[in-house]
Amino acid sequence: MRAFTYTRAADEQTALSAVIRNPEAKFIGGGTNLVDLMREEVERPNEVVDINGLPFSQIEELPDGGVRLGALARNSHTANHLLVRQRYPVLSQAILSAASPQLRNLATNAGNLLQRTRCYYFYDITAPCNKREPGSGCAAIHGVNRIHAILGTSEQCIATHPSDMAVALAALDAVVQVQGCEGTRNIPIEAFHRLPGDTPAQDTNLGHEELITGIHLPALPFGTNSLYLKVRDRPSYAFALVSVAAVLELEGEQVKNVRLALGGVAHKPWRAHTAEQALLGKPATAENFRQAAEAELQTAIAYEHNAFKIELAKRTIVRALLTLTERHLA
Amino acid sequence: MSFTIEQILRGDVPRVGHRPPTAADPSLVPISLRVNGQEYHLQLEPRVSLLDALREFIGLTGTKKGCNQGACGACTVLINGERVNSCLTFAVMHQGQEITTIEGLGQPDDLHPLQAAFIEHDGYQCGYCTPGQICSAVAMLKEVAQGDASHVTSDLTATQIELTDEEIRERMSGNVCRCGAYLGIVDSIRDVYEQQKGQ
Numbered sequence: 001m002r003a004f005t006y007t008r009a010a011d012e013q014t015a016l017s018a019v020i021r022n023p024e025a026k027f028i029g030g031g032t033n034l035v036d037l038m039r040e041e042v043e044r045p046n047e048v049v050d051i052n053g054l055p056f057s058q059i060e061e062l063p064d065g066g067v068r069l070g071a072l073a074r075n076s077h078t079a080n081h082l083l084v085r086q087r088y089p090v091l092s093q094a095i096l097s098a099a100s101p102q103l104r105n106l107a108t109n110a111g112n113l114l115q116r117t118r119c120y121y122f123y124d125i126t127a128p129c130n131k132r133e134p135g136s137g138c139a140a141i142h143g144v145n146r147i148h149a150i151l152g153t154s155e156q157c158i159a160t161h162p163s164d165m166a167v168a169l170a171a172l173d174a175v176v177q178v179q180g181c182e183g184t185r186n187i188p189i190e191a192f193h194r195l196p197g198d199t200p201a202q203d204t205n206l207g208h209e210e211l212i213t214g215i216h217l218p219a220l221p222f223g224t225n226s227l228y229l230k231v232r233d234r235p236s237y238a239f240a241l242v243s244v245a246a247v248l249e250l251e252g253e254q255v256k257n258v259r260l261a262l263g264g265v266a267h268k269p270w271r272a273h274t275a276e277q278a279l280l281g282k283p284a285t286a287e288n289f290r291q292a293a294e295a296e297l298q299t300a301i302a303y304e305h306n307a308f309k310i311e312l313a314k315r316t317i318v319r320a321l322l323t324l325t326e327r328h329l330a
Numbered sequence: 331m332s333f334t335i336e337q338i339l340r341g342d343v344p345r346v347g348h349r350p351p352t353a354a355d356p357s358l359v360p361i362s363l364r365v366n367g368q369e370y371h372l373q374l375e376p377r378v379s380l381l382d383a384l385r386e387f388i389g390l391t392g393t394k395k396g397c398n399q400g401a402c403g404a405c406t407v408l409i410n411g412e413r414v415n416s417c418l419t420f421a422v423m424h425q426g427q428e429i430t431t432i433e434g435l436g437q438p439d440d441l442h443p444l445q446a447a448f449i450e451h452d453g454y455q456c457g458y459c460t461p462g463q464i465c466s467a468v469a470m471l472k473e474v475a476q477g478d479a480s481h482v483t484s485d486l487t488a489t490q491i492e493l494t495d496e497e498i499r500e501r502m503s504g505n506v507c508r509c510g511a512y513l514g515i516v517d518s519i520r521d522v523y524e525q526q527k528g529q
Contacts, residue, residue, distance in 0.1 A: 003357055006376035006422050032418045035379070036399050048376065050423055076412075080478045085486040096481045100504025101473070102466065103400055105412045106419060236481065236503035 001039050008050040012211065016181050018049045020209050027051050027211065029072055029108035032099075033115040041125055042116075042132055056110075056213050059083065065219030071110035071177075071212045075165065076101065078109055088217060090226035090245050094168035097230045100237050110212035113166055113176065113192065116203060117159035117267075118239055119148065130156045131200040146305035147241065150313070151266040153301060157200030160264055161193055162239050167263035168228055170271045171245035175216040180209055186216070193268030200267070222249035222257055225328055229320040230263070231312060240264035242312045248284070248324040255279045255288075258321075260296075265313055272296045275317065284325040286318060293317040361422050365390065366434030376422045381405045383421035384431060392432035392461045396506075403505035406462035407431050413469035415504075432461035435468060443525065444468060447518035455509035463505045467519050470501045471526065493523050 007025075009015035019025045025047035028034055037043040056072040059081045067083050078084060079095035095104065095112075121127040121139035128137035140148055140158050148158040166189070174189040193204050206212065226247040232238040243263035249256045258279050260272035275296035282288045293314035300310045358373040363383065370388050381398075384390045384407070396404030398417045405417040408430040436442035444464045447453065454460045474497075477489035482500045491497065498516050507515065 001377050003375060003377060006359065006420070028420075028423070031420065031423070032400060032415070035418045035420065038377075039399070048420075052423065076478070082489075085479065089486050092479065092486050093481070096479060096483075100400075100403065100415075101470065101501060102403060102406055102413045102415045102504045103418070106414050236500050 002041065002044050002046070004038075004045055005047045006050065007047060008053060010053060012054060012179055012213075015049055015051050015054065015211055016179070016209065018047065019211075020181060022047050023208060025049050029111040030074070030106035031111075032103050032107045033111065037116060037123075040123055042123060051211070062216075062219075065221075067217045068177075069109050069215040069217065071214050072108045075099075075104040075107045075109065075112055078165075079104065086224070088168070088172060088220070088223050088226065090171060090223070090228045090247060091165065091168040091217070093228035094164040094230075094243075094245060097228060097240075097243075098164040109165070109215055112163055113169075113212065113215075114204065114206070115162055118162045119159040120144070122159060131159060131196075131203075134199075134201050141303065144305060145303040147239070147264075148303060148306050149266045150300040150302060150306060150309050151262070151270050151297075152195040153267070154196045154198065154200065156198055157196035157267065158303060159196065159200070159267055161203075161266065161268050163269070164228065164230060164240060164243060164263060166193065167240075167243055167261045167269040168245040169215065169217075170261035170269035171226070171247055171259040172217055172220060172223065173259070175218070176206075176212055177214040177216060178206065179211045179213050180207065184213070189215075189269070190271055196267045203267075220247065223247055225249065225324055226259075227320050227324055229316055229323070231316055242309055242316050244313075244316045244320040246317075246320040246324055248321060248328065250284055250325065250328045253283050253329075255282055255284050260317065260320075262296075262313060262317075265300075265309060272317070274298070279321075284321070284328075286322055289318040289321045290314065359422060362425050363388070363421060363429060364427065365429045366431060372421075374421060376420060378421050379417050380407070380419050380421045380424055380429070381416040384416060384429075390431050390433050393465075394458055394461055396459065396462075401506070402459070402462075403466060404459050404462040406465045406505065408465055408469055411469065411472065413466050430465070432465055435464065442468070443522050444518065447521045448515070451514045451517040451521060452511065453514040453518040454507070454511050459505060459507045459509075463502070463507065463515055466502060466505045467515075467522075470498075471519070471523060473501070474523070475526075493520070495520065498523075 026045035028048050056070040058070045079092045085092045121129050127139040149160045169189045176187045176192050230240045230243040240263045245261045247259040262270040275292035278292040361372045363370045394404040396402035400415045400418045407416045436445045474491045480500045
């Protein structure tokens with residue numbers, strides 16, 4: 001690991017000044033991903049700005065029935081908060097399916113959004129990687145790409161976003177609250193992460209001189225009928241091959257409201273708008289769920305080792321929706 | 331060759347991979363850590379992980395380095411009672427916090443109930459993962475007592491958790507044992523859980 005200067009920020013202004021002064025400085029929250037990347041020399045900040053002293057650890061109920069998650073609230077605290085467990089079970093389940101208890105105790109909500117891909121070639125500093133070193137090429141496209149993306153890829157990058165939490169946030173229409181030197185702004189979760197296009201080095205639309213302060217979960221009365229279904233190589237402590245965050249509201253046997261987001265398939269949490277549109281007003285049947293899944297995966301592209309993800313994604317969508325339908329009818 | 335903790339703390343001991351600290355070295359920062367109830371005043375580079383600070387600079391070698399990338403759990407310690415991977419965090423970030431290592435949980439003549447249970451139930455073979463397993467299990471039982479859910483908890487709204495073997499396995503999945511002593515580990519934890527419940 002390269003040497004760096006350590007700064008502990010006492011407040012937002014100090015934190016922002018540090019990154020404005022130094023374009024190579026990085027914030028550290030839990031550090032579970034950053035420390036690892038620094039050890040591998042994928043990340044080489046010459047200054048690390050510790051923001052753990054900032055007052056962003058609260059989880060609070062909002063007057064409109066929504067919930068605000070502090071940027072520095074730990075993943076474990078967030079997943080186990082009763083407001084989250086009761087109102088947004090899909091989010092609790094997503095967080096609890098990720099990493100290990102030890103990691104979730106360190107990892108922060110903002111850090112979870114900003115974690116970087118686990119593409120092997122991104123981590124291997126001897127391999128070409130457009131994300132790590134723009135213009136060097138992509139070793140994954142013709143390499144071992146079993147864990148890679150099938151939706152929204154580009155010729156530059158086929159990496160996936162590794163977060164489970166962010167997939168649930170996509171289904172919940174969460175909003176990321178950001179502080180910059182010129183004020184605050186709100187970034188809808190769908191506009192927060194990016195597709196790779198020609199600039200895969202840029203994972204998100206967050207600026208270097210911006211700090212995440214919180215995540216707003218809008219009120220969602222039907223959020224209680226929600227589910228995170230994660231398919232992985234072993235039943236615990238593994239990244240998703242495919243995951244589905246689903247929220248379903250039925251009126252009788254018809255779909256009144258549905259939210260679907262996929263993980264493990266794209267460079268960002270993949271909100272399945274096509275499938276959602278196809279389901280609105282339709283009877284909640286396995287056949288309709290399958291058709292909606294087919295429509296969503298229409299544009300999927302398989303690489304040498306990950307073709308299985310296309311069928312897996314369809315079946316995971318169907319199973320998630322059938323499970324929620326059964327729960328509703330029970 | 332052996333050294334006293336005082337010598338290590340003074341920097342009299344040559345260490346592989348680390349320059350001997352000198353007062354004038356600008357890369358060093360003063361770091362105070364409270365470990366097992368005792369204060370340690372160190373001069374470290376900010377890049378020293380909590381794990382390396384404990385083992386190489388304080389001399390508490392009970393905490394183990396396995397993968398050094400957060401995958402194995404051998405480095406698990408408690409910070410303010412919560413379990414964390416000490417390899418994935420910098421020592422400088424944990425000043426003023428209460429750090430507990432396996433040495434602080436029990437000693438050979440005064441074992442922690444989980445240490446005694448691991449011996450009773452053969453919860454290890456080589457023992458390398460054991461300090462991490464035990465620190466992890468101590469915090470895990472506290473999480474269960476406070477009603478924390480896990481990935482296999484079917485009813486998220488329930489605040490009373492019944493610690494089944496499936497729950498123990500899921501909640502301990504961040505601690506890997508290459509000898510495969512998992513059956514003994516689960517037995518040890520279940521035993522202590524039952525003891526605590528009976529109290």
